[in-house]
Amino acid sequence: MVALAFCAALLFAMNIGASGAAASMGVAYASGAIKKKWVALLICGAAIIAGSVFGGQKVTKTISSGIIPEDIFTVKIVIITLLAATIALFTANILGIPLSTSEITIGAVAGVGIAYQVLYVEKLLFIVAFWIITPVVAFSITYVAGKLIHRLNSKYPDLEKGKWKPVFTILVIVTGFFEAYSAGMKNVANAVAPLVGAHLLSVETGLLLGGIFVALGAFLLGSRVLETNGKKITSVSLIEGISVSATSSFLVITAALFGIPLPIAQITSSSIIGMGSAQQGKKVFQKRVVSQMLKVWFVAPFLSLLVSYTCIKLLLESDLYSIFIVGAGIIATLGVISLLKHTKQEVGGISR
Structure with a gap:
């Protein structure tokens, strides 16, 4: 059973990498700063490992003991939680939709808490409030930034060309790196926190192992989601890319320092949508991929909650009612x- 728990965690970690890849490096790829997908995904993987090892401890603690009591995490509960989250995430990856792993992981953990009636409701509502607020904040910041950038480009149409282009290219890659770093701080905890809660791994070992497998998932499986975030929502220039990545990384890193797992995929995608809305107005919301993303974001946490709750009632308690x-x-x-x-x-x- 322990081996199965580790397999479930590492499978989930690779799916996290596939989803988080677009959320962290999609802008650098879309803006043309990084022209090859494999280069973007390689940088993403390196940043994720660094963020996990140096900054993932507080979010791991939140997920392993801040939503339900730590002693609830038996090996069987770990397997059910991780498989429920993996099912929701794998479905999103197949659709090419960037999905927050924090939402589905906490949804799965919440399903466990509801099944055993031990859920820390106030803590969960506190986290969910940030899930609702921060994408709106990200959208608002990049919408305003997009309007300002449009005026700047109108006044200086060649700003991104000539001697300034290398500077902007480096800046968009750097901000993309920090966005991937923020993903490592937050996302790796989703895969290893149940193992840590069950005392199968120490926090340090879990974050290193999880970071490696999340990075592998980003490099091997992240191409399609990278394409969605990078090309299908809207096109972005170098300056716009810097604005989007800087906004996302700042919000996620700040929250992770306080142990709050923000939905980086939603924040980055909302930032891109905000930038696109500044360019195209309401037209950006009429794109099929945007409406599909919004639906998946809403449904996925409930799906993982339902799967974990059902598995516990059926497999562990035989509660047919x-x-x-x-x-x-x-x-x-x-x-x-x-x-x-x-x-x-x-x-x-x-x-x-």
Whole structure:
């Protein structure tokens, strides 16, 4: 069972790398500062390991003992938690959607807490409040920055060319590195915190091992998500890329120093959307990839919560009554969604 727990953690770590790659280096790739994907992903991996080893301790503590009591993390609970989070993250990676691993990990841990009625609700609500606020803050900052950059470019159209281009190129790579560093501070904890909570690893060993596997996942599996964040939302210039990466890394690093796991994928994507909105107005929200991202962000934490809760009730407690309620809830939800779609189609047909 212990070997299975480690396999689940390392598999999750690699999926974290695949998702976090776009969140950290997508801007540097999109702006043209880094032209080859493998170079962007290699830099991402190195920064993630550094951030994990030197700054991941407080977030690890929050996830391992700040949401549910530490003694709840048995080997079986570790496996269920990590597999629930992996399922949600793997689904997002297949779709090419950059997803916050903190949200799905904490969702899975919350499912455990609800199953055993030991959830620290106030602490969870405190973290969720930051999940809601910080993407809005990131969007607002880059929207304003985008407007200012547009005016600057109108006044100095050749600003990013000539002698200044190498300077801006270096700056966007540096800010991208620190964004990946912030991902290491926060994201690696999602994979290793359950193992630390179960006393299967020390914090230091867990962060080093987890950092290596997250970096491997970024390098080997991050290409598609990198493309989504880098190319499909909006195009960004070098100065815009610096603004996006600096905003994301500042918010995430500041929160991680206090042990708050912010959703870096959402913050970076919101920053890019804010920049795109400054360029294109409401048109950026009409893109299919943006609406798809927003839906996945909302659904994923509940999916991992549901999977972990269901697995505990079914596999560990054999509580068929709870499983029946869960199944009924899923069927009812799907039925309502289908009914709303049918009603919308009928209204559309009448209006035509």
